[in-house]
Amino acid sequence: MKIWQNPIWRAATAVLLLSAAACGTESSEAEDADVHLADDAGDVAEDADGSADADDASGVSVPNYYSHIRPMMAARCNECHVEDAIAPMALDSYEGIKEMGRLALGAMETGVMPPWPPAEECGPPLKNRRHISEEEIAVFREWVEAGYPEGEPSDAPPPERDENAPVFDRGEPDLTLDWGFEYTPEPPLAEAVDDYRCFVIDPELNEDQFLNAVRTRPGNTRVVHHALVYSVSEDQAARLEQLEAEDERPGYTCFGGPRTSDPWLLSGWVPGTMPLEFEEGHGVRIEAGSKIVVQMHYNTVNDTEGSDRSLFDLYFVDQETTSRVTELVIIPLAELGLQIEAGDPDAVAVEEGPEIPLPLTLHGVAPHMHLLGKSIKVTAQTGAGEVCLMDIPEWDFNWQGFYLFEEPQVLVPPVLPRLECRYDNSPANQPDGRAPQEVRWGEGTYDEMCLNYFIVERPPGL
Ligand code: HEC
Structure with a gap:
């Protein structure tokens, strides 16, 4: 556990300051193809709105499965909702999505699906963002309310990208x-x-x-x-x-x-x-x-x-x-002394890193908590004011991410990183039906963490 302690962060900072190596560091995640998918799906929604081929008598376009819903599902949902994938049901057929229609609409309206925990208001744009637009949801809603019109397979727009082309x-x-x-x-x-x-x-x-x-x-x-x-x-x-x-x-x-x-x-x-x-x-x-x-x-x-x-x-x-070579380093900041009282529905742990006197080029962040985690927020006090780097208002252990920024962010010195974690240790939020207990830092399922990895560039020439 020594690795997570502040001295490590300090040691890493010392490395940044003192290292004579000419390399930088970085780690990353793959998100580019998602961006393409998202763009494609945006086009799909526009097509859906603009197309006149499903007009009813009043001249209002009524969405149908083949023209509108199928491409939307392909772009937004089917990376997970196909046979043999992680999601419990396939949404890549007319029957499949018709059966789930109302539930799927609710999941989209509440933002539960597609899963994407980061809050939009905080932080630089992220690579591989998963999202569905209000316009697309409106098209889907109309389709549900119209009674799931199927349309004709021949109406299906050509795939937005060659499905056989490697991403x-x-x-x-x-x-x-x-x-x-x-x-x-x-x-x-x-x-x-x-x-x-x-x-x-x-x-x-x-x-x-x-x-x-x-x-x-x-x-x-x-x-x-x-x-x-x-x-x-x-x-x-x-x-x-x-x-x-x-x-x-x-x-x-x-x-x-x-x-x-x-x-x-x-x-x-x-x-x-x-x-x-x-x-x-x-x-x-x-x-x-x-x-x-x-x-x-x-x-x-x-x-x-x-x-x-x-x-x-x-x-x-x-x-x-x-x-x-630009070397990227993945540096943890953690609150090792966290102590969550049994029964506390809103325990807070805060950790501030040491002040870093150098500009930091940040490529992304990866926050981490366990099952009691409610929310986690990463910010930094910089020479140019406070910046919000990541806010996950509803932490879900199953959807933790390694988030890369679309553009690396240069943080103006002095940089003071800060991490705030909240936990629900009330009886209603216990894994495996346990009774609430005091929880501390640890690697076990019932232990907790308050941790963020910063993916930063080692400054050139240092
Ligand atoms: C990245 C993978 C992924 C994507 C993309 C995704 N889902 Fe899901 N979905 C899941 C998983 C996994 C579950 C099972 C519950 C869970 O683990 O959250 C699920 C559950 C659901 C449920 C059941 C939710 C409930 O309340 O029981 C619905 C409905 C749903 N998804 C619809 C959609 C729709 C519609 C889209 C596209 C707009 C979508 N999903 C995109 C992975 C995904």
Whole structure:
């Protein structure tokens, strides 16, 4: 747990200040393809509004399934709502969405679907934002109220993009991480549906590499709920092997992190996330000799029997052809002393980082709490005033993200980062029907965290 303590942040700051290395750092997530989808879907909505082919007698356009709803579902929902994906029902057929019509409308109106926790008002624009516009919801509402007109398959607009075209076209990865066997998730508690497993993989790196892109390829999308990739230093490897040896099942059980003292987050994936891709020449350092730990969150609601063997394609910065690598570092800020009283419906934990006297180029953030978390907000006091960096007003453990900004943000010194976490520890909000208890920092399911990772560039020349 030492890793999360403020001294680490200070040490990282010291590295920023003192390091003589000429590299910068960064980590990222993949979100570009979502942006394209979102743009496409915006067009779809406009088409829907503008098209006259479904006009009724009064001249008012009545949306129908093939012309309007089907393309909307494809753009906004079906990355998750198809057969064999993580969502419980498929919405890619007329029958499928008709059956769910009112519920789907409600989910869109309340903002529950598509899932996208960050508040729009806070922070710079994010890559891969999932959203559905008010106009699109209005079209959907009209369709529901008109009694789900089906229209003709021949009315369907041509797909907005070639569905066979790869969204991520990077060719062969430099390295594919594979833990090497089919794993059958098994929740440790009889009533539970979640299994958190860590697998240790040796990337066999002889020299430091800079991770530029990660493509997560879930083996079984019915059970993989999220996957985090960490690097762990060589001297922690023995401890990890011991954890694997002590666990009766393959890998080892883990919830809040890989259970070592120095894990470095490299990437995170939840369903619907595009491959993580940093800008050209940018990368997160993976040291020679380090091990990789992948933390898998399995959810067995859809499939209690299925097994999984997920793969992770890594792409490194080509150090031979890149004149200057921009190194990204992923620095945690955490409130380790958090203490949440039993029964408290609105406990607050706040942590402020040390003041950083340098401009910081911030590429993104990744906030993290566990199951009692209600909301989390990341801000910074800077030389140019306070900036809001991320606000998740309704924290949902299942939809945590590794959020990259569309444009890196330069924070004017002095920079004082701040993190505010709220928790509901009332009887009504207890996992697995437990009685409320005092909760402190820890990696266990019933422990809590108040943590944010800052994805920053190491300043050039330092
Ligand atoms: C990124 C994945 C993802 C996307 C995109 C997505 N969903 Fe979902 N949806 C889920 C999952 C997973 C569930 C199951 C509940 C949960 O885990 O939140 C769900 C549940 C639902 C439910 C049931 C909610 C309830 O109250 O029981 C509806 C209805 C729904 N989605 C509709 C939609 C619609 C309509 C869209 C598009 C506008 C959409 N979803 C987009 C993943 C997604």
